[in-house]
Amino acid sequence: MLARLHEEFPDLTLSKVRFLDAQGLVSPERTASGYRRYDERDVDRLRFVLTCQRDKFWPLKVIREALDAYDRGLRPAAQDDGRPSAPAPATDPALAATQTPDDGTPADVRINRAELLRATGLHRDSLADLESFGLLRIGADDHFGAPDLQVAHAAASLLSYGVEARHLRPFRLAAEREVALVQGLTAGPTGADREELVRQCLALHLALVRADLTRE
Numbered sequence: 001m002l003a004r005l006h007e008e009f010p011d012l013t014l015s016k017v018r019f020l021d022a023q024g025l026v027s028p029e030r031t032a033s034g035y036r037r038y039d040e041r042d043v044d045r046l047r048f049v050l051t052c053q054r055d056k057f058w059p060l061k062v063i064r065e066a067l068d069a070y071d072r073g074l075r076p077a078a079q080d081d082g083r084p085s086a087p088a089p090a091t092d093p094a095l096a097a098t099q100t101p102d103d104g105t106p107a108d109v110r111i112n113r114a115e116l117l118r119a120t121g122l123h124r125d126s127l128a129d130l131e132s133f134g135l136l137r138i139g140a141d142d143h144f145g146a147p148d149l150q151v152a153h154a155a156a157s158l159l160s161y162g163v164e165a166r167h168l169r170p171f172r173l174a175a176e177r178e179v180a181l182v183q184g185l186t187a188g189p190t191g192a193d194r195e196e197l198v199r200q201c202l203a204l205h206l207a208l209v210r211a212d213l214t215r216e
Helices: 002-006 014-022 040-056 060-071 113-120 124-132 146-159 165-185 191-215
Strands: none
Touching: 002 040, 014 040, 040 060, 113 124, 113 146, 124 146, 124 165, 146 165, 165 191
C-alpha cells in the first residue's frame, strides 16, 4: 500500500496511515490474524485524504464530511473549493421521469437538508413548506433521496415564478392517485418488463397533460 502511494506522497509513513485509520478516514479489512488489508478503494480514499491535506489544507473534520458525502452519492463541486455537492438535475425533469437517467445521478444518492438547500437554492422556510404539504418526505435516516432532489429542483423553479408551496399540494394528491393506478397495472410483470411498463405509463401521463395544455 505504501509503495503504491510513495511516488505521490514520498513522506507517507505507516504511522501516518495508522493515524488516519484510527480517525475513521479509512477502514481496511482485517484478516483473522489482525493484519490490515488495503484494497483499491482504501488506497483511493487514502489518496483523497492526503491530497486534501497537501493541496487544500483541509482539516480532518472537513475531509471526514467530504468522504461521508461521497459515500452518499454526492459529487465534487465544479467550483469553489471542490467540496462535494448534490448532482444537478436532468435538462428536462419531465422527460427524465420517463427515461433511464443519463445525467450520472446515482439512484441511491442521499443528501441532508443543508445539502438540498445548497443544491436547489431553496430557502429554509420554503423547504419546510414543501415538507408540510407532502411534496418532500425525508427518510428515516434524516436524508433525502434522488427522487426528492428532482422534486425539489422542480418546486424551486415554480416558486421562483411566485407559485406558493400550498398551490403544489394538488400535484401531490394527483400523483398519489396515479401511483395507485400504475401499481395496479404493473402488479403482474416483474423486472425489466415492469420498469418498461412504468416508463410507458409515465410517458402516457405526460403526453395527455401536454396534449390538453396545447389545446387550451
